[in-house]
Amino acid sequence: MSLELKSVEKKVGQNTHIYSTNLRFEKNSINILLGSTLAGKTTLMQIMAGLDKPTKGEIWFNEKNVTGVAVQKRNVSMVYQQFINYPNFTVFDNIASPLKITGISSDQIKKKVWEVSELLKLSGMLEKKPNELSGGQQQRTALARALIKDSGLILLDEPLANLDFKLREELREELPKLFENRDCIVVYATTEPSDALLIGGNTATIEEGKVIQYGKTIDVYNKPTNLVSARVFSDPPINISDVKKSGDTFSLSQDSVKWKSKDVSLKDGKYKVGIRPHNITTYKEGTNSVEIKGKVLISELSGSESLIHFENSNMNWVSLSNGTHQMNVGQEAKLYMNVDEFMYFDQNNNLVSNV
Amino acid sequence: MSKIRLDNLSHSYLDKQNSESDWALRDINLDWQDGGAYALLGPSGCGKTTLLNIISGLLNPTKGKVLFDGKDVTTQTPVERNIAQIFQFPVIYDTMTVHDNLAFPLKNRGMTKTEIDGRVKEIAEMLELTKTLNNRASGLTADGKQKISLGRGLVRSNVNVIMFDEPLTVIDPHLKWVLRSKLKELHQRINRTMIYVTHDQTEALTFADQVVVMHEGQIVQTGTPVELFEKPKHTFVGHFIGSPGMNILPCKIQNGIAEIDGIKISTNSKIKKSDFVKTEIGIRPEFVSLDKTGIPAKILKVSNTGRHKIIDAECSSGKIKALSHSSKEIPSGSIFLSFNQKYTYAYGDSWIIE
Amino acid sequence: MNKTVNQKAWLFVIPVFILVAFNAAVPLMTVVNYSFQETFGNNVFTWEGTRWFKQILRSDRFHDALGRQFLFTGIILLIQIPLGIFIALTMPKKGIGVSVCLVLMSMPLLIPWNVVGAMWNIFALPEIGFLGHTLNDLGFDYNFTQQIGDAWFTTVLMDVWHWTSLVVLLSYAGLRSIQPAYYQAAEIDGASRWAVFRHIELPKMKKVLTIAILLRFMDSFMIYTEPFVLTGGGPGNATAFLSIDLVKMALGQFDLGPAAAMSLIYFFIVLLVCWVFYNLMMRNEEQK
Numbered sequence: 001m002s003l004e005l006k007s008v009e010k011k012v013g014q015n016t017h018i019y020s021t022n023l024r025f026e027k028n029s030i031n032i033l034l035g036s037t038l039a040g041k042t043t044l045m046q047i048m049a050g051l052d053k054p055t056k057g058e059i060w061f062n063e064k065n066v067t068g069v070a071v072q073k074r075n076v077s078m079v080y081q082q083f084i085n086y087p088n089f090t091v092f093d094n095i096a097s098p099l100k101i102t103g104i105s106s107d108q109i110k111k112k113v114w115e116v117s118e119l120l121k122l123s124g125m126l127e128k129k130p131n132e133l134s135g136g137q138q139q140r141t142a143l144a145r146a147l148i149k150d151s152g153l154i155l156l157d158e159p160l161a162n163l164d165f166k167l168r169e170e171l172r173e174e175l176p177k178l179f180e181n182r183d184c185i186v187v188y189a190t191t192e193p194s195d196a197l198l199i200g201g202n203t204a205t206i207e208e209g210k211v212i213q214y215g216k217t218i219d220v221y222n223k224p225t226n227l228v229s230a231r232v233f234s235d236p237p238i239n240i241s242d243v244k245k246s247g248d249t250f251s252l253s254q255d256s257v258k259w260k261s262k263d264v265s266l267k268d269g270k271y272k273v274g275i276r277p278h279n280i281t282t283y284k285e286g287t288n289s290v291e292i293k294g295k296v297l298i299s300e301l302s303g304s305e306s307l308i309h310f311e312n313s314n315m316n317w318v319s320l321s322n323g324t325h326q327m328n329v330g331q332e333a334k335l336y337m338n339v340d341e342f343m344y345f346d347q348n349n350n351l352v353s354n355v
Numbered sequence: 356m357s358k359i360r361l362d363n364l365s366h367s368y369l370d371k372q373n374s375e376s377d378w379a380l381r382d383i384n385l386d387w388q389d390g391g392a393y394a395l396l397g398p399s400g401c402g403k404t405t406l407l408n409i410i411s412g413l414l415n416p417t418k419g420k421v422l423f424d425g426k427d428v429t430t431q432t433p434v435e436r437n438i439a440q441i442f443q444f445p446v447i448y449d450t451m452t453v454h455d456n457l458a459f460p461l462k463n464r465g466m467t468k469t470e471i472d473g474r475v476k477e478i479a480e481m482l483e484l485t486k487t488l489n490n491r492a493s494g495l496t497a498d499g500k501q502k503i504s505l506g507r508g509l510v511r512s513n514v515n516v517i518m519f520d521e522p523l524t525v526i527d528p529h530l531k532w533v534l535r536s537k538l539k540e541l542h543q544r545i546n547r548t549m550i551y552v553t554h555d556q557t558e559a560l561t562f563a564d565q566v567v568v569m570h571e572g573q574i575v576q577t578g579t580p581v582e583l584f585e586k587p588k589h590t591f592v593g594h595f596i597g598s599p600g601m602n603i604l605p606c607k608i609q610n611g612i613a614e615i616d617g618i619k620i621s622t623n624s625k626i627k628k629s630d631f632v633k634t635e636i637g638i639r640p641e642f643v644s645l646d647k648t649g650i651p652a653k654i655l656k657v658s659n660t661g662r663h664k665i666i667d668a669e670c671s672s673g674k675i676k677a678l679s680h681s682s683k684e685i686p687s688g689s690i691f692l693s694f695n696q697k698y699t700y701a702y703g704d705s706w707i708i709e
Numbered sequence: 710m711n712k713t714v715n716q717k718a719w720l721f722v723i724p725v726f727i728l729v730a731f732n733a734a735v736p737l738m739t740v741v742n743y744s745f746q747e748t749f750g751n752n753v754f755t756w757e758g759t760r761w762f763k764q765i766l767r768s769d770r771f772h773d774a775l776g777r778q779f780l781f782t783g784i785i786l787l788i789q790i791p792l793g794i795f796i797a798l799t800m801p802k803k804g805i806g807v808s809v810c811l812v813l814m815s816m817p818l819l820i821p822w823n824v825v826g827a828m829w830n831i832f833a834l835p836e837i838g839f840l841g842h843t844l845n846d847l848g849f850d851y852n853f854t855q856q857i858g859d860a861w862f863t864t865v866l867m868d869v870w871h872w873t874s875l876v877v878l879l880s881y882a883g884l885r886s887i888q889p890a891y892y893q894a895a896e897i898d899g900a901s902r903w904a905v906f907r908h909i910e911l912p913k914m915k916k917v918l919t920i921a922i923l924l925r926f927m928d929s930f931m932i933y934t935e936p937f938v939l940t941g942g943g944p945g946n947a948t949a950f951l952s953i954d955l956v957k958m959a960l961g962q963f964d965l966g967p968a969a970a971m972s973l974i975y976f977f978i979v980l981l982v983c984w985v986f987y988n989l990m991m992r993n994e995e996q997k
Contacts, residue, residue: 302556303557434896448909460897
């Protein structure tokens, strides 16, 4: 089983929504489409599902060309950001709905609904109507409906986006387990890097209709091929600054911060450095750290960690530290950057080194 | 400006209340100082919006009193209480310019034109709206509109309290921190009592000096962000604050000592009695480590979030999460887990044992 | 989003095409034909060019009918729109009252035009009608079949009775879609009842009100059945609105040519006003 996009392109009028894309998803894989709103994730999914036709290129499923085959004739399930259920059906009937048209016996339907509802922790509420359920349970119902019909392709379009923080955390943890031992390809679109990291699998970073990078999630995160991919895969946003290298010394644009690098293979000259927020902390981390000072714009606390936004050399920086560090707006702050985790990009934004 | 006191407040949307669950709010007692920044935090349906509407005067409580500076205002209208409120969705008057929107609350209170213009200018300056003052308010972006709502709340200089009802819901995620920073700065500048209602822990902890955590119509803890993280008074607080939330494991208490799977756990709780229906140990994943001795467990899964690894393990009493540095190698299979005593607490019937 | 193109769908449109052709295109073309021709019966037609158009546009009769038509439409819009909004504002917002009101409001809308005319005709007859009799008892000299003012009064009253509910229902729908936060914010801002109406309710109802005005304009501008049954256009020509006058000319006097020219002019006036309206609406949309 596999899903392959071959030079798929989508234009609407003069505007290109998807630039020529080649992607291949293998059997039993979870594939994450990561990108901001309007990056083209939904369009790609609709092309994969057969809800939309590409302007150019082909879609192959199980080594067969399925371009232009209507969605009804493909074995596809889709779950949306909004909780889409039949409002006048009970949860049971909602989950059973895809099976009813296949004409299998009601005993078998009951058995299957029971299995799926057990998996999604819905078995206690099969007789309720969707509007009596919480948001999380409504989305579980929609997921159950997608799972029950043994689709070869399951498409999830930001399924957690409309849930409260804690519910999102909970359902995100269960998601990968739902697809274990299931013969299908899962495609999951999200704007949140943390979704991708916690779900794992493979990730494609997408920006402005282009697939920037595709690979194992953790590899894409640790070794972004270019600045765009690094930026898409970073929340809070990655800090990007111009640096100068001369000899073994790097310095920020206004010489405010300098550090030594072990990497001698890089030629002297101008580069861009990408520093993930968690590599700037209120405490020293790693063996090679350098101090940076700045005026605090705000410290955001999430409970277990603190995001400190500060200003240095006319640029806004974001740092992420463990623990609660309350700072006043306007206060001077001293933070440490973990030099060993820096990523360097050339003037064309391509990764040249991440020591 | 004033001190706010909530005295034994309860509220129900039903005419008759037969059981606890018929109450949207139960026995709320709060004392808020003048000029403080407070947050009401809880999941949807916990009663926080009901409480907010009672404080603002949009709703009359079934029982109890609301006091501003010791004066009973329970039956007063929002205008009489002299409060300001900012809602989840930007409320702007479409037909008016930005200037007229900001001037509206002052005009309604009969201030002179010169007074109004001075105030509006000052607030517009603070919110960086000066350039758009003469534009139609309906043409602005969501965050611009929400700034106008904010401005209308701030424009009156004598309000007793400013309330925020999830004010950043419609703001683009990448812009949220800018407005949070603005709010924080405003509080530092004008020093007025502010109450912020949200289900988002980051929003509450970032904004407030004191956070009130609500659960099923009750207050479960009031404390600083540090207290909520380090010493949750109720298991719900432990679960709700922090990501991932606190591990909560059933335990036995024998002779004042807690045990999990027959292994004694040193806690920071002084356990004097043991007549609880349910006893549990609460420990945050940050304070659980892999060790040579401790609770035997099996590793189920390790997820690398790039900056740390989340270890999902299982012992006989249940599942435990632990955090470790992302560069650390995690063994697979059977391991031992140990807890940092300083941050380990015992809970009796969901409440902390101190 | 682009849907998959399905050519078979065109098959389903064919019946509509046929229907529209018979209902609109064919009669319209016939009318266009007539408007350039003269006939004396026996299917003999002669070409007249634009003579009928010039004649109609210069005729006092047409000017009078058009004037009456605009006056009537103006009056009923001025009454029905504010009245409709006012009733919608006073309607209950929750509970059993809502459904009761909605049912009561929709009743006049469900009665066929000619029945409304007949109802009001009997209702207003000076000797035996409830309205007519009561008014005369109260000392008013009321007789809608003979006095011009009374005829207008009755016609306007009938239309108000029949159609105000439409404005009410649309306004009510508009009001219900306003989020409670707006009212709460206004309360906190210390806004007066009038300010709430002026700055929240009215702007939020703008879209539905535009539709209400457009619908009421078109309907009242083309009104025929009710005044025809009620007053027959009288007394004299006092309530002979455009459509009534048109029918008189075409079927009463059998002046097919001028009548055809008049109906085309009539048609263009309606079209023009709708176009202006549509553009105003669209421009408002673009501003947002």
